[in-house]
Each structure stands twice: as C-alpha cells, then as structure tokens.
Amino acid sequence: MERKLRASQFHRKKTDLPSQLDTYVSKLWPDHFSIRLLLRNILVTIFSVQLFTATILLIITAIRDRHKKDRSFPHIDLKEVQVGENRLQLYDYGRELYKDMLEAIDNAEESIYIESYIWKDDEAGWEFKAHLAQKAAQGIDVYVIFDQIGNLVVPQEFKTSFDPAIHLLQYQAFGLIQHIIDPRRYALDHRKLLIVDGHTSFIGGYNIGSLYANTWRDTHLRIKGPASAEIARSFTDFWNRFCPRDKQISRHHPRRFDPLINLHGNDALRLTFPIRDMYIEAIHRAEHSIYLSNAYFVPDGSLLDALKEAALRGVDVRILVPWVSNHVVTDWISHSYFSECLEAGIKILGYRHAMLHAKTCTIDGQWSTVGTANMDRLSSIGNYEINVEVYSSEFAQQMERLFACDTEDVIELSAKQWHKRPWYNKLSEHILAPLRFMM
Structure with a gap:
C-alpha cells in the first residue's frame, strides 16, 4: 500500500513537471515577449544613439564653421x-x-x-x-x-x-x-x-x-x-x-x-x-x-590589412588625411581606424591648412x-x-x-598620444564605428 502511494505521488510529480516548467518560463518570458520585438528595440536604441551622436557632432561643426575663416595653404609649381x-x-x-x-x-x-x-x-x-x-x-x-x-x-x-x-x-x-x-x-x-x-x-x-x-x-x-x-x-x-x-x-x-x-x-x-x-x-x-x-579614410578589411602588412614588413607607410574635413561624421569613423594603424607602424598625418x-x-x-x-x-x-x-x-x-x-606642417599622431585622447572621443568613435560599413 505504501509503495503504491509513493508511486502515485511520484507519478503526479512527474506529470506536474511540464506545467511547473511552463509556470517558471512564463515568469521569465511573459506572454507578450517576442524575440523579434527585442531585436527591433535593440536596433532602434543603437540607431537612436548613433543619430544623437552624429547630430551633436554636426551642431558642433556648424558652430565651429560659422567662425572659421578661409586660410591659405602651401602649393607648388610642378612642370609637365x-x-x-x-x-x-x-x-x-x-x-x-x-x-x-x-x-x-x-x-x-x-x-x-x-x-x-x-x-x-x-x-x-x-x-x-x-x-x-x-x-x-x-x-x-x-x-x-x-x-x-x-x-x-x-x-x-x-x-x-x-x-x-x-x-x-x-x-x-x-x-x-x-x-x-x-x-x-x-x-x-x-x-x-x-x-x-x-x-x-x-x-x-x-x-x-x-x-x-x-x-x-x-x-x-x-x-x-x-x-x-x-x-x-x-x-x-x-x-x-x-x-x-x-x-x-x-x-x-x-x-x-x-x-x-x-x-x-x-x-x-x-x-x-x-x-x-x-x-x-x-x-x-x-x-x-x-x-x-x-x-575620407574608411578602408575595408582587405585594404587595411594590406597597409598594415606593408608597414609590418618595414615599408614606410604614411597616410595623409584632413584633420577636419567637410564631413565630421566620416572624420570620427575614420578615427576608429587610427589605433590599429599606429600599432602596425603606419604614420597618420593630419592636414590642417584646409579641406584636403x-x-x-x-x-x-x-x-x-x-x-x-x-x-x-x-x-x-x-x-x-x-x-x-x-x-x-x-x-x-x-x-x-x-x-x-x-x-x-601637419599633425603627426603617435600611438601613446592617441591612446590618451579623452574618453568621450573614444566613446563617440565606438558608437559611430558600425556606420563604417555604410561609408
């Protein structure tokens, strides 16, 4: 009799297990939960942060350009x-x-x-x-x-x-x-x-x-x-x-x-x-x-790897970019490449006289x-x-x-100097870096 009772209790517990699991899962994942909704919300959040960051940079640029004066830049006469x-x-x-x-x-x-x-x-x-x-x-x-x-x-x-x-x-x-x-x-x-x-x-x-x-x-x-x-x-x-x-x-x-x-x-x-x-x-x-x-220096992986490999085998690789271009968002995306370039031995030079x-x-x-x-x-x-x-x-x-x-007369970056740039610069670069695939 006792054995039958234990067996009955075991069978009832075994039978109730799925319903207990359902209750546990429902607590973790409410009925209205959707993977698609979660992904959509994540993407919307990321895009909103990127858009906000880009907007702030554009506003700063507009204020800066309002007071900017045209400057002359060096140029040379070259023969045919x-x-x-x-x-x-x-x-x-x-x-x-x-x-x-x-x-x-x-x-x-x-x-x-x-x-x-x-x-x-x-x-x-x-x-x-x-x-x-x-x-x-x-x-x-x-x-x-x-x-x-x-x-x-x-x-x-x-x-x-x-x-x-x-x-x-x-x-x-x-x-x-x-x-x-x-x-x-x-x-x-x-x-x-x-x-x-x-x-x-x-x-x-x-x-x-x-x-x-x-x-x-x-x-x-x-x-x-x-x-x-x-x-x-x-x-x-x-x-x-x-x-x-x-x-x-x-x-x-x-x-x-x-x-x-x-x-x-x-x-x-x-x-x-x-x-x-x-x-x-x-x-x-x-x-x-x-x-x-x-x-606008936003190379794909193969181009970037070719430049880094050249520097690592002893080639003098120098890349001249505008320090401030007419597309501020592209500038910040470009900056996200500088660390690995500098670590490979590539010289990064910023042109500051005009828009290059x-x-x-x-x-x-x-x-x-x-x-x-x-x-x-x-x-x-x-x-x-x-x-x-x-x-x-x-x-x-x-x-x-x-x-x-x-x-x-350029701004030449060093790896040590570049790694010490302000945290908010690094954060902006990380936020905008995913946009490199669209530039």
Missing part, C-alpha cells in the same frame, strides 16, 4: 613631364586648374566632354557654363554630365539653364521604380572629367565651384596625348548607357594598350570595382614607401595613381569612379614632392 607618348601635368590649386581647363575648352575644335559630381551655382560654375555655351554656339559638340543627388542643394534653375545647344545628362540613380530594390542602382556618379577633342583630358578630385577653386586642397591631372582617348571612351560609354537611344554619341575614340598609363573605372551595374584591387596589388608590391593622401580632398598615392618612387576614388566603401565597391595608374619614376618624383609639401 613626358610619360611615353603623353605629357602629364599635376595641379594642386583649383584656380590654376580651372584656368587651364577653360583654356582647353576655348581651344576645342571638335568635341568637349565634361563630367562633374558637383557643379556649384556660383561664379566658377557660371563661368564654365558660359565658356561651354560659347563653344556650342560655334558648332562644337558639347556633352555635360552631373550627378543629380550630388547636386540636390543646387537650385533647379541653375541645373536646367544650360544652353539648349549643349547635350545634358543629369544622372539619376533610380530611373525606374523597380530600381529601388536593385542595390547596384544606389551608385552615384562621383567622377570628375574633362576631355577636349579626345586628345587633352583632365581627371582628379576637383568638382566645379568657387569653394574648390580657392580654399580646398585637391589634386588633378592633365593628360595630353593618346591616353586621353581612353578617358574619352569611358565618358562616351557612360553617356550612351544612361541617355536615350536617339541621343547617343557616335564619335569613336580608339582603345589602346599603354604599359605606362592605365585607366581603371568602377562599374556598379556590372559589379566590377578594379580601383580597389589596383590599390591592394600595388600596396602588396611595395618595398620602400607608400605615400597615400585621401579625403585629394585621392592620390605614390609607391616606391615608381608607381602612382590620381583619380576620383576615396578610400571608403562608397568609392571602393559602390559609386562610379575613375583613376589613372601611372608607371613613371619622373612622375612619381613629382608626386613625392607634392606629398612632401603637404606634410611640411
């Missing part, structure tokens, strides 16, 4: 150099660049192709429009491309007031409603080009505007010679892809192989991004020096690149970009001279 069949001229000052660009436009005999991510409604912007209109009136074929999103803040009247004789393409990322679900269509046209008669070309970081002419430190390159035809072909390929069929350019610019000057262009629709690969391969080959100037907008690199006194691509994810695997790769010791010497001029 011969590279194979082409003559190359470097520019580090916008006013001198614009002068030569307008002169090339005025001397055009057949065609003018001009492409700019940003085209400001100011004195410089109107001056370019006037010179182009004059050439179009003379019967020269004038083609203009600018990015619609890049010029959102430019008045619509300015964007639509080009002379009717000028062929105009306002590139827009989303031509059709279904493009919104295609990640490839989110690419912007970040290129800056001018090609005259398929023989004289300009390529680099300068947009069109008085701000860039006078107060920004940027780098641009002029090429006179057959290599310009390849740049002209890149322009016509882009134009013909995005313009109406009846507006396509029929003029042919021959492709050619040049062992000394190569053109690399990102193509978002085809998912080809050779500029990033060009950088990685050149960095892997470096033996002595890497001098890199870039406006250059996108250049020279390696071992032999290899150089000038172009439109920043060292961030938007340029590496996103936007339409274009860079020239040059194999020439004489041209590399000029690039080194330019880098030496830019780094005469």
